[in-house]
Every structure is written in structure tokens, then in C-alpha cells.
Amino acid sequence: MKRLIAMLALAGAVLVGTPAWAEEKPAADAQPAAMAVAEAPAAAAEAAPAAAPAAAPVVNKGDNAWIMVCAALVILMSIPGLALFYGGLVRAKNMLSVLMQVFVTFSLISVLWAVYGYSVAFTEGGAFFGTLDKLFLKGVTVDSVAATFSKGVVISEFAYIVFQGAFAAITCGLIVGAFAERVKFSAVLVFMVIWFTLSYLPMAHMVWYWAGPDAYVDAAAGEAAGKTAGFLFQKGALDFAGGTVVHINAAIAGLVGAFLIGKRIGYGRESMAPHSLTFTMIGASLLWFGWFGFNAGSALEASGGSALAMVNTWLATACAALSWMFAEWLLKGKPSMLGAASGAVAGLVAITPAAGFVGVVGGIVIGLLAGVVCLWGVNGLKRLLGADDSLDVFGVHGVGGILGAILTGVFAAPSLGGTGVYDYVANKVGDYDVTAQVIAQLWGVGTVVVWSGIVSLVAFKLVDIVIGLRVPEEEEREGLDITAHGESAYHH
Numbered sequence: 001m002k003r004l005i006a007m008l009a010l011a012g013a014v015l016v017g018t019p020a021w022a023e024e025k026p027a028a029d030a031q032p033a034a035m036a037v038a039e040a041p042a043a044a045a046e047a048a049p050a051a052a053p054a055a056a057p058v059v060n061k062g063d064n065a066w067i068m069v070c071a072a073l074v075i076l077m078s079i080p081g082l083a084l085f086y087g088g089l090v091r092a093k094n095m096l097s098v099l100m101q102v103f104v105t106f107s108l109i110s111v112l113w114a115v116y117g118y119s120v121a122f123t124e125g126g127a128f129f130g131t132l133d134k135l136f137l138k139g140v141t142v143d144s145v146a147a148t149f150s151k152g153v154v155i156s157e158f159a160y161i162v163f164q165g166a167f168a169a170i171t172c173g174l175i176v177g178a179f180a181e182r183v184k185f186s187a188v189l190v191f192m193v194i195w196f197t198l199s200y201l202p203m204a205h206m207v208w209y210w211a212g213p214d215a216y217v218d219a220a221a222g223e224a225a226g227k228t229a230g231f232l233f234q235k236g237a238l239d240f241a242g243g244t245v246v247h248i249n250a251a252i253a254g255l256v257g258a259f260l261i262g263k264r265i266g267y268g269r270e271s272m273a274p275h276s277l278t279f280t281m282i283g284a285s286l287l288w289f290g291w292f293g294f295n296a297g298s299a300l301e302a303s304g305g306s307a308l309a310m311v312n313t314w315l316a317t318a319c320a321a322l323s324w325m326f327a328e329w330l331l332k333g334k335p336s337m338l339g340a341a342s343g344a345v346a347g348l349v350a351i352t353p354a355a356g357f358v359g360v361v362g363g364i365v366i367g368l369l370a371g372v373v374c375l376w377g378v379n380g381l382k383r384l385l386g387a388d389d390s391l392d393v394f395g396v397h398g399v400g401g402i403l404g405a406i407l408t409g410v411f412a413a414p415s416l417g418g419t420g421v422y423d424y425v426a427n428k429v430g431d432y433d434v435t436a437q438v439i440a441q442l443w444g445v446g447t448v449v450v451w452s453g454i455v456s457l458v459a460f461k462l463v464d465i466v467i468g469l470r471v472p473e474e475e476e477r478e479g480l481d482i483t484a485h486g487e488s489a490y491h492h
Contacts, residue, residue: 088279294313324343349404471483
């Protein structure tokens with residue numbers, strides 16, 4: 001019996017664990033053990049592994065998926081959105097020529113972007129150009145990452161490349177509308193190569209290139225990183241999604257082309273009404289839809305900032321469509337589908353530089369002003385300039401882009417509901433000076449007007465000397481669909 005009791009007691013000790021009294025030790029017994037670690041010899045400390053470096057940022061799959069979707073939306077803006085918008089505005093005999101110019105320009109610039117465009121725009125070089133270190137996307141792998149606007153948050157570099165490449169392609173496509181119905185197809189392609197290389201790429205680098213937020217660990221590092229940024233980034237110019245880089249840049253090129261190529265035969269004497277406002281409305285709607293990717297995607301994250309840009313893109317566009325329509329209704333006695341569609345595009349253009357920086361009220365004000373101001377741009381200003389800007393590229397994209405860029409400096413102020421400008425060294429929103437910011441915005445506007453104007457003038461002149469810009473008169477009268485491409489959009 002005694003042996004049985006002893007065995008049961010032993011089993012209970014094993015099952016229950018060490019009794020409480022066994023864990024109670026005098027403080028003196030515990031002290032030497034603690035001191036043994038603290039007083040370990042230097043050799044033991046050296047033998048211990050060094051502290052692991054901070055883990056590299058890991059791509060967030062949600063952000064990555066969002067940017068890839070946005071890239072596809074921007075591509076949708078070009079083909080078919082912009083192509084249909086422009087195609088509906090020309091005469092039936094030139095429908096296919098405009099579709100062809102937009103479609104092939106998109107294809108051409110996409111290839112050039114991968115060959116050298118991305119490298120020139122988004123590598124560290126000088127204040128105006130990057131380097132050729134990433135020709136043919138050299139060194140970019142499935143593990144390569146691109147910075148966003150949050151410390152420690154990155155996306156796949158390939159996703160960023162496609163997203164930015166779609167911007168470059170649609171920018172060049174926008175230019176086509178200024179001299180539609182009378183330009184040589186070959187001239188368009190050669191001009192696009194020159195202008196993309198010497199105007200789009202440096203403007204993208206000047207405005208958007210920086211070292212990324214993770215470089216701003218302290219004041220000294222921030223100052224050093226700032227010196228590697230693009231010229232206009234260093235000036236403090238804000239351009240959320242392309243007011244300067246895309247819209248003003250393209251509009252100036254289009255205006256220069258309209259002047260140099262000359263007016264269409266019969267301009268001002270013959271009817272040149274749009275042949276299909278149905279296509280134009282569909283195109284405008286696709287532009288609006290795709291523009292959510294254009295603006296909201298420019299936050300580079302699926303974040304609250306991206307949602308703000310989406311709301312502003314939605315409301316500003318609606319406001320501009322209404323303000324253009326009502327102003328036209330008041331002036332001409334009837335509201336038109338063309339006016340509503342044009343107003344929507346004007347609102348999209350004007351909110352682009354501001355989308356992620358201004359509050360909802362700021363977005364509404366910018367939209368309402370854009371509709372009225374751009375209506376003047378395609379009527380009063382167009383008459384003052386005297387150029388045959390066929391599809392009002394400057395009146396909408398130039399005027400709207402300038403308006404939006406300047407008003408960004410006003411409505412980005414936190415006191416007016418804007419986000420302000422984030423200080424990555426202090427890790428908080430910095431002090432905001434409206435006057436200083438508007439001056440920075442004017443630096444952006446002035447730079448792109450002069451830069452694009454000079455590059456465009458030289459490029460058009462070179463193309464004219466080498467192959468000529470304009471089709472012969474008989475080909476223009478017959479229509480470019482047949483004479484340039486041997487096809488017709490319609491067979492009745």
C-alpha cells in the first residue's frame with residue numbers, strides 16, 4: 001500500500017508540474033544569474049550575432065492590384081476613349097485617320113517608354129533629365145520596387161512602369177486633336193518621337209522625380225535627397241496627376257502645330273461640324289471612367305488620399321459639365337451635348353493637378369470655374385489667337401490645365417480644406433503659405449509653356465523640312481481616310 005501511495009504521489013507531481021514552493025528562490029539566488037548576462041566577457045558579446053538590419057519594405061498586394069487596375073483604366077482612356085472622343089468631332093471622311101493617329105501614337109510611345117523613356121524620366125540624374133541606366137528596363141525584376149508617398153510602403157516597379165507609361169502615351173495622343181484633318185500620318189509619328197523625347201520626358205522628370213519618402217530620415221538626409229529631385233519638384237510645384245506634365249505640355253505642342261500647319265481648307269467658310277456626337281459622348285464617358293485611374297491611381301496606394309482624388313474627379317467633372325452647359329444655354333439659347341461633354345473633359349483636366357491635394361469644396365469650385373473658363377477658351381480666346389485648333393486642345397487642356405495648376409496652390413491650403421504639403425522629415429503636414437505655393441505653381445506653368453513651346457517649334461520645323469507636315473490640298477479635300485489609309489469608316 002505504501003508503495004502504491006508513493007507511486008501515485010510521483011505521478012501527480014509529474015502531471016501537475018513543479019510545485020509552487022519549488023519556484024520560490026531567495027533574491028540573492030536570482031541576482032547572480034542576471035549579472036552573469038550583464039557581465040559576460042567581451043569575447044562572448046562579439047560572438048553573438050549582430051542586430052538584424054531593418055527589414056526591406058514588402059510590396060502590399062492591395063496597393064499593387066490597385067495600381068495595375070489604374071494603369072489599365074488609363075490605357076482605356078486612350079484607346080478607345082480619346083480616339084472615339086476625337087473621332088466623333090471630325091468630319092466622316094477623316095474619322096479613321098484620327099483613330100489611327102491616336103491608336104498608333106499610343107503603340108509607338110508605349111514601346112519608346114520601355115526602351116528609354118522610363119529611364120530618362122525616373123532615374124536619378126540631373127534636375128532636367130534622368131540617366132540611361134535602365135535602357136530596355138535593364139535591372140528591373142519581379143522583385144524590384146518603386147516608392148509611394150508613405151514611408152515603408154512600396155509597389156512593384158513593373159506596375160509603376162506600366163502606369164506611368166500609359167500617362168506618356170495619352171499625353172502624346174492629346175496633341176493629335178489640334179491639327180486633325182490635314183496633317184501627314186508620317187509627320188505625326190516623327191514629331192511624336194522628337195517631342196516625347198525632348199519635352200514629355202524632361203517635364204515628367206522635373207515635376208515627378210524624387211528619391212522617395214524613405215530617404216527623408218532627418219534634416220540632413222532630406223536636404224541631400226531634395227537636391228537629387230527634378231527641377232520643379234525642388235521648386236515645390238504641386239502636380240498630383242499631370243496638369244503641367246500632361247495637359248499644358250500637350251496643349252502648347254498642339255497650339256504650335258495648329259499655327260505652323262495652318263488652317264483647314266474652308267475653315268470659317270464651310271461647315272466642319274462633328275460627324276458623330278454619339279461617338280464623342282461615348283468617348284467622353286470612357287475618359288471620365290478611365291480618369292478615376294488617372295487621378296486616384298496617382299496616389300500610388302489604395303488609401304484615403306486615393307479616395308479623396310476619386311471623389312474630386314467625380315464631383316469636379318460633374319460641376320464642369322453643368323457650368324459649361326448652363327453658360328452655353330444662357331449665351332446661345334440651347335444646351336448642347338457637345339457642350340456638356342466638353343465641359344466634363346474641362347473639369348477632368350482642371351482637377352487633375354489638384355485631385356489629391358484639395359478638399360471637396362475646392363474640387364467643386366475648380367470644376368465650376370473650369371466649365372465657364374474653358375467655354376471662353378474655345379470661343380473668345382480661340383478667336384483672339386486665330387489658330388485652327390481643330391478639336392480645341394488648347395482651349396480645354398491648356399486653359400483648363402493652367403487654371404487647375406494655379407488653383408491647386410490656393411485650395412491645397414489646410415485652412416481651405418486641402419491636405420497641405422507633408423513634411424517627411426518632421427513626419428507631419430508642414431506650415432502652408434498660399435502665396436508661396438501659388439508662386440511655385442506659376443513656376444510650373446511658366447516652365448512647361450516655354451519648354452514645350454520651344455521643343456514643339458523646333459520639332460515641327462525639322463519634320464516640315466525633312467518630310468513635310470501637311471497633306472496636299474486634293475488629299476485634304478477627299479479626306480485622309482481614303483488618301484492616307486485606303487479605308488473608309490462608313491460604307492453607306
